[in-house]
Amino acid sequence: MTFNEGAADGRLRGSTGVELSLVTVDLNIFTIREDQLAVLLVERANAPFQGRAALPGGRVRTDETLHEAAHRELLEETAIDGGRLHLEQLGAYGDPGRDPRGRVVTVAYLALGSRLPVPEGGTDAARAYWTPVSDVLGDPAALAFDHVRIVADALERTRRTLEYTTVATTFCSEPFTLPELRRVYEIVWGRDLDASNFRRRATRAEGFLEATGEHRPQAAGRPAALYRRGKAPLLSPPFLRSAS
Amino acid sequence: MTFNEGAADGRLRGSTGVELSLVTVDLNIFTIREDQLAVLLVERANAPFQGRAALPGGRVRTDETLHEAAHRELLEETAIDGGRLHLEQLGAYGDPGRDPRGRVVTVAYLALGSRLPVPEGGTDAARAYWTPVSDVLGDPAALAFDHVRIVADALERTRRTLEYTTVATTFCSEPFTLPELRRVYEIVWGRDLDASNFRRRATRAEGFLEATGEHRPQAAGRPAALYRRGKAPLLSPPFLRSAS
DNA sequence: TCAAAAGTGTTTTATCTACACCCATGA
């Protein structure tokens, strides 16, 4: 079934005469791959924008919350189990011209995770692949709909969220080292941080890290201490982007 | 026209068989009145929740952006011209049970302004009135739908936004004094600030304030210098809530 | 000249910044 079988004027319309809208969720799934921030894209199977790259997403069903819809699409379209991800709402996008089918309001979500798989096999997820966020933002026509703008907002949200919450750790697989966590900040913020000062702030922040007592041998040099995520959701004091 | 004239099962449904949703905007209009943070409420004219207090809002039309819809509802329901307000999107709320008519997704907006009028007269706006935010949040059943939760989110957003943007000035009528601006922070954050330290930070922040050179006589004491809003949208360095 | 409120200055304390230096490991 396609969505452009609506009324004669092409608009989606409810049977009551009240103008209704198609509501979708779109997912900005971010992870760090090959030392870059990457976003998961899909090749669209259907019109409009068939064959074009887009954010994964789909219709919200009437019996689920928006958050549940995001979780479901995550699993269906990308075969990713959202259990270990950070998932937060980014906002609603509903400009009249954003979808040629008529008024479609999408609720964008931001999902952050570590070591996310490259989906494969015969499912919908087979059309999914990772792309560096910088590649997407460098080309205004890289994605279908207004998805480039949504990715830009998602990146800014991610940068700001790293300042005052502990979600940076969700980019790391447990256990992780402090230099790994620091590299997350460097990649997302696009600037180098002083290792010494980063360590001091990260270890001082209450509930951010939990030392395991173990160490991980490196390719070269001294083994790094291993940590797990702490229990605090917020970073206090926050890490400001301007600080080193 | 009411919205519950849908299909036999009561659900809103598109003519194509695709399940569609009613999309609305709801406005959290905050101002400072009588030394308190106040939110504008309306008495609902129609079912559901007829006669109950709720956030002002209404349906999004197919030919307008979500932002435009918020501006239009602001004018229609409250007779407030949004020109001088700060208006930003808060997020989408779409739990299945939030509206007895079926799936209704609302996009909540946050509007901040100063010296907003008490709407009067024979219009829709006559049903609108100001209430202290603390009164609303003290009673989980104070408002229709999930509006109490939305107001709670709006308050938290307002508190955080004051930390890193210059929007606090939109709570003041120009020209304003530094003690007036400080009082805005104190009311929103719910804690007193050191006048001396506040002054230093506010005047040092680039683009926050513009001195007019004028002064305003007080009821008692030395006249206060008058300022206008500066041009910077962001506060750097930010004012953290923890700081005095 | 007194009260009140704006505005300035100062001391103490905490934090950031930059950078030197030490430690633990593999080759």
Place this chain on the structure above:
DNA sequence: TCATGGGTGTAGATAAAACACTTTTGA
């Protein structure tokens, strides 16, 4: 024993916190 990268320590600069003090007005 050397290179490599993790980890510690520290001095100077910067900013916050608390509070004493001065200025300007109306009564």
